[in-house]
Amino acid sequence: MDEGSPPAEAAPEVWHRVHPLTPILESLGVLVGIFIAAAYGLQNFFQSAVEDLASGRSVNLTFADWLRGHPLVILAVVGGIVLVLLLTAFFSWLAWRVMGYRIDAEAIYYRRGVLSKKLRKARLDRVQSIDLQQKLLPRLLGMAELVFDVAGGTDSNISLKYLSKRRAEELRDELLNAVRAKKRQGTATQAKDRSSGGEAATGEESAPAHGAAAPASGPVAAIPSATVGHQAEEPSGAGETAEGIDRSIPERRDDSLGVRLTKRLGAMADGVSAEAESGLNDLLAPYRLAPSIGREGEIIRVPVHRVVIASLLKTETLVSIAVVVLVVISAIVLLAFGVKEAFIPMLVGVLPGVFAAFSVFKKNLDNANFVVRLDENGLAVSHGLFSTSRKVIPLDRLQAVCLHQPLLWRWAGWWQAEYNIASAGGSKDSNLLLPVGDVEQALLMVGLALPDPQLPDDIAADALVRSAMYDRRSSDPQAPAAEMLFHSQPRSSRILDPLVWKRRAYALTGSMLVLRLGALERRVDFVPHVRVQSLRYHQGPLMRALGLGTVAVHSTAGPIDPRVTHQSEDEAKRFFTEHAERTRIARLRYDDAAKTAKEDER
Amino acid sequence: MNRDFSFSIGTDVPFNRVSPKYGLKEVLATMIIVVPLLVVGLVLAIVFTAEAPWLHIIWIAVLVYGIAAPIVILRQAKAIGYAERADDLLIRRGIMFHKATVVPYGRLQFVDVDAGPVDRMFGLATVKLHTASAATDATIPGLPRAEADRLRDSLAGLGRANMAGL
Numbered sequence: 001m002d003e004g005s006p007p008a009e010a011a012p013e014v015w016h017r018v019h020p021l022t023p024i025l026e027s028l029g030v031l032v033g034i035f036i037a038a039a040y041g042l043q044n045f046f047q048s049a050v051e052d053l054a055s056g057r058s059v060n061l062t063f064a065d066w067l068r069g070h071p072l073v074i075l076a077v078v079g080g081i082v083l084v085l086l087l088t089a090f091f092s093w094l095a096w097r098v099m100g101y102r103i104d105a106e107a108i109y110y111r112r113g114v115l116s117k118k119l120r121k122a123r124l125d126r127v128q129s130i131d132l133q134q135k136l137l138p139r140l141l142g143m144a145e146l147v148f149d150v151a152g153g154t155d156s157n158i159s160l161k162y163l164s165k166r167r168a169e170e171l172r173d174e175l176l177n178a179v180r181a182k183k184r185q186g187t188a189t190q191a192k193d194r195s196s197g198g199e200a201a202t203g204e205e206s207a208p209a210h211g212a213a214a215p216a217s218g219p220v221a222a223i224p225s226a227t228v229g230h231q232a233e234e235p236s237g238a239g240e241t242a243e244g245i246d247r248s249i250p251e252r253r254d255d256s257l258g259v260r261l262t263k264r265l266g267a268m269a270d271g272v273s274a275e276a277e278s279g280l281n282d283l284l285a286p287y288r289l290a291p292s293i294g295r296e297g298e299i300i301r302v303p304v305h306r307v308v309i310a311s312l313l314k315t316e317t318l319v320s321i322a323v324v325v326l327v328v329i330s331a332i333v334l335l336a337f338g339v340k341e342a343f344i345p346m347l348v349g350v351l352p353g354v355f356a357a358f359s360v361f362k363k364n365l366d367n368a369n370f371v372v373r374l375d376e377n378g379l380a381v382s383h384g385l386f387s388t389s390r391k392v393i394p395l396d397r398l399q400a401v402c403l404h405q406p407l408l409w410r411w412a413g414w415w416q417a418e419y420n421i422a423s424a425g426g427s428k429d430s431n432l433l434l435p436v437g438d439v440e441q442a443l444l445m446v447g448l449a450l451p452d453p454q455l456p457d458d459i460a461a462d463a464l465v466r467s468a469m470y471d472r473r474s475s476d477p478q479a480p481a482a483e484m485l486f487h488s489q490p491r492s493s494r495i496l497d498p499l500v501w502k503r504r505a506y507a508l509t510g511s512m513l514v515l516r517l518g519a520l521e522r523r524v525d526f527v528p529h530v531r532v533q534s535l536r537y538h539q540g541p542l543m544r545a546l547g548l549g550t551v552a553v554h555s556t557a558g559p560i561d562p563r564v565t566h567q568s569e570d571e572a573k574r575f576f577t578e579h580a581e582r583t584r585i586a587r588l589r590y591d592d593a594a595k596t597a598k599e600d601e602r
Numbered sequence: 603m604n605r606d607f608s609f610s611i612g613t614d615v616p617f618n619r620v621s622p623k624y625g626l627k628e629v630l631a632t633m634i635i636v637v638p639l640l641v642v643g644l645v646l647a648i649v650f651t652a653e654a655p656w657l658h659i660i661w662i663a664v665l666v667y668g669i670a671a672p673i674v675i676l677r678q679a680k681a682i683g684y685a686e687r688a689d690d691l692l693i694r695r696g697i698m699f700h701k702a703t704v705v706p707y708g709r710l711q712f713v714d715v716d717a718g719p720v721d722r723m724f725g726l727a728t729v730k731l732h733t734a735s736a737a738t739d740a741t742i743p744g745l746p747r748a749e750a751d752r753l754r755d756s757l758a759g760l761g762r763a764n765m766a767g768l
Contacts, residue, residue: 422734533709533733533734533735533737533738534703534704534705534706534709534733534735534737534738534740535703535704536701536702536703536704536737536738536739537611537700537701537702537703538699538700538701539609539699539700539701540698540699541698541699544700549700552737554733554735554737554738555735555737556734556735556736557735557736561737570612573610573611573612574612576611576612576702576704577611577612577613580690580704580706583706584689584690584706584708587706587708
């Protein structure tokens with residue numbers, strides 16, 4: 001707590017102000033709106049004037065004449081604008097005066113609001129990550145916001161805005177140190193701390209979030225989360241992670257490769273070196289990959305043009321384009337047949353579709369310049385075309401990973417990778433591991449996010465993943481052996497899954513479950529055994545008639561909802577019971593590794 | 603009516619049944635809605651029998667439902683079973699739709715005990731298990747209050763002892 005203590009700690013009641021341009025930046029949207037409205041009005045006037053001139057008529061100047069007759073009106077309008085600007089400036093100043101943040105030994109506070117005052121508090125030891133975010137306008141003015149991700153429900157972020165970029169970076173480093181120190185200290189007094197760990201993730205948010213359990217239980221009190229409190233933190237590993245990874249536990253076999261790599265790199269002073277590369281190559285040996293580490297630890301860079309093409313080829317973009325084109329064509333055809341009334345309404349009706357397609361496209365563009373770097377905290381990702389946001393992928397909190405290939409990406413051989421994470425706040429966070437990449441890049445990211453698959457010696461990890469990606473079409477020399485690991489669906493399931501029954505299959509390795517899904521849009525889900533929450537077997541009447549059963553493997557909320565679908569009834573039941581046992585043993589092994597490490601330390 | 607409606611999940615653990623009062627409670631809860639509906643339907647049908655003779659269909663449908671539902675509900679109640687195994691809790695239910703859920707103790711986030719007004723009339727309570735996954739739907743309805751409290755305490759204790767996967 002000594003070296004990294006935040007400046008405010010000495011005088012705990014010191015509120016720091018944010019950058020004076022903040023209120024203006026925040027209300028800029030409104031100003032731009034007013035400007036556009038005014039421009040639109042003027043443009044109408046000029047347009048009619050120009051049209052009049054072009055058609056040789058005398059310009060309709062009745063409005064101008066009227067204005068000349070009443071000079072006071074101009075004065076009033078100009079005065080009004082000035083008044084509005086002055087008022088805006090005044091209220092901006094008022095707003096700025098109350099905006100501020102404070103940091104003490106325990107927490108970060110952020111306050112704002114003139115009329116309705118808001119104060120948010122985030123306990124340092126609950127902070128999961130601190131992201132530096134730069135949107136377009138702030139970036140032009142050299143400013144940034146700091147986003148604190150606090151473990152807890154949705155929207156439990158604190159966003160400190162805006163600070164000058166330099167100040168934001170300083171503050172971020174200071175706070176990261178403070179958070180780490182706090183957490184290290186916290187681990188020492190964990191036993192005591194944990195019982196109270198359930199309370200106050202964010203001062204403001206915690207009450208409803210925490211209370212959700214109690215009122216629902218009615219008159220009989222639920223076990224307060226505190227009783228089982230230590231587990232409440234377990235999936236998020238909140239006690240241990242800030243941005244980085246807890247290095248007090250040495251490498252475990254079931255840690256994801258990225259976590260193991262980070263632990264190996266922990267001792268190194270500067271993140272990038274030959275050692276990092278050899279460590280990476282060593283760990284990724286099962287995947288037969290030899291990635292090279294570029295400048296500043298860069299391992300993956302997705303160029304802008306690839307993101308653009310990939311997002312155009314996505315199925316949802318194609319569908320919306322097809323709909324728009326179809327409507328336009330039918331409108332033209334109708335026009336050709338002389339139905340004039342329908343033309344304009346149809347074109348107007350298509351506009352929302354165009355906007356929707358455009359917004360999806362724009363969202364995808366946000367992933368342009370997607371760069372993954374290897375640094376001492378793990379995998380640092382930065383992306384954005386006009387504005388850059390950076391974050392660290394919390395490798396030790398990943399619960400499941402999936403690979404996904406929209407239909408038309410097949411032509412280019414591209415894949416997308418996503419992950420499920422343990423309940424971090426901020427629903428708007430994207431769960432992308434890789435927006436688009438070739439097979440090698442997909443294998444690299446998936447490999448880093450998952451534990452060593454622990455396969456028999458004659459099957460390489462990438463052979464298995466390739467078999468999962470390309471089913472029987474995998475050209476890998478070990479594909480036949482890898483295919484043996486897959487349990488496909490019985491023939492009777494073809495009535496329920498006419499397209500995918502041949503492709504869908506599951507495979508079990510020593511450390512994870514691999515699901516091969518999706519015939520047109522190929523998909524592969526990976527769920528490490530140690531991350532499984534619970535299991536559910538299900539059989540409806542139709543499935544019973546066909547002798548089938550489905551087992552859902554429960555992971556945390558996210559894009560991945562893994563299910564072993566429509567296996568034969570006996571096989572599904574056996575998977576259900578055996579997987580419960582398998583995951584239990586995996587968890588046991590995982591905990592034992594941590595326990596022995598802690599005992600060795602003592 | 604002491605037949606075993608439950609399906610086998612492949613492990614030969616003894617399953618606990620929920621309280622026999624649970625079926626009655628569910629039937630009562632259904633009747634609270636069905637009986638007034640039936641009365642209203644019957645009255646309307648009799649009053650407007652000349653203008654709209656088809657109104658009779660409604661109360662007949664409600665009556666059929668009122669007779670069929672208790673049979674299904676009682677059978678369903680008998681099919682609910684749970685087993686506290688060494689490391690996880692196994693719950694199974696359903697006659698038409700077979701469902702089985704296994705929740706490892708090490709994955710428990712918290713446990714709810716819930717008792718509504720009708721539940722309390724019968725001295726029953728519902729135990730609900732929560733993990734970090736929203737998909738976990740592990741509910742044991744119709745436990746006697748004492749058993750529900752015992753289960754909750756025991757699960758909390760086991761959860762602590764089996765803290766796993768950190």
